[in-house]
Amino acid sequence: EAEVAQSPRYKITEKSQAVAFWCDPISGHATLYWYRQILGQGPELLVQFQDESVVDDSQLPKDRFSAERLKGVDSTLKIQPAELGDSAMYLCASSLAVSEAFFGQGTRLTVV
Amino acid sequence: DQQVKQNSPSLSVQEGRISILNCDYTNSMFDYFLWYKKYPAEGPTFLISISSIKDKNEDGRFTVFLNKSAKHLSLHIVPSQPGDSAVYFCAASAVYTGNQFYFGTGTSLTVIP
Numbered sequence: 001e002a003e004v005a006q007s008p009r010y011k012i013t014e015k016s017q018a019v020a021f022w023c024d025p026i027s028g029h030a031t032l033y034w035y036r037q038i039l040g041q042g043p044e045l046l047v048q049f050q051d052e053s054v055v056d057d058s059q060l061p062k063d064r065f066s067a068e069r070l071k072g073v074d075s076t077l078k079i080q081p082a083e084l085g086d087s088a089m090y091l092c093a094s095s096l097a098v099s100e101a102f103f104g105q106g107t108r109l110t111v112v
Numbered sequence: 113d114q115q116v117k118q119n120s121p122s123l124s125v126q127e128g129r130i131s132i133l134n135c136d137y138t139n140s141m142f143d144y145f146l147w148y149k150k151y152p153a154e155g156p157t158f159l160i161s162i163s164s165i166k167d168k169n170e171d172g173r174f175t176v177f178l179n180k181s182a183k184h185l186s187l188h189i190v191p192s193q194p195g196d197s198a199v200y201f202c203a204a205s206a207v208y209t210g211n212q213f214y215f216g217t218g219t220s221l222t223v224i225p
Binding site: 004006031033035040041042043044045048050055056089091093095097098099100101102103104105106108 | 116118121143144146148153154155156157158161163201203205206207210211212213215216217218
């Protein structure tokens with residue numbers, strides 16, 4: 001069964017360090033999303049790609065976060081420098097249509 | 113501004129009974145509504161969706177009802193099983209936003225054996 005792959009599953013980093021997350025969407029899914037979920041809240045969109053183009057990054061803190069999807073397939077989300085408030089679950093999702101989106105297992109980031 | 117709202121943070125139900133999870137939305141332009149189930153430390157799993165032109169969609173033990181006039185939808189789980197204990201997120205999507213998905217804050221369901 002096709003699924004969205006994310007790595008790493010867990011990451012502990014010290015504040016002010018750089019951290020990166022990787023996502024490989026379901027094959028053929030043109031739309032890729034990065035969400036952040038804080039415990040007790042719903043997923044919040046950070047960035048949305050259509051193929052290799054950014055559709056929406058209005059909620060991405062661009063002073064420290066960056067995202068790319070160079071060949072329109074897999075994607076990397078980077079944080080530099082990490083802050084304590086960045087501790088959260090980072091979720092990648094992909095979609096072929098407006099009727100459904102599929103999530104990966106997520107990366108649990110802890111900044112100490 | 114929260115466009116999708118889940119006003120009940122938690123719900124407890126006896127095994128075998130019906131679980132009803134509720135969701136409200138504000139944007140009448142949404143095209144689809146979706147429900148996701150999430151276990152701790154895992155990503156959300158897609159459960160069921162409904163088009164805005166329909167009022168009911170059923171898949172096994174899961175049924176979603178949509179009331180467009182009230183801007184309200186609900187997920188019914190019958191019969192509830194202990195394995196259904198998880199956080200359930202309601203989401204909505206719209207073509208005009210470029211297929212962006214908006215999520216509620218979730219309802220934690222506990223099914224008591």
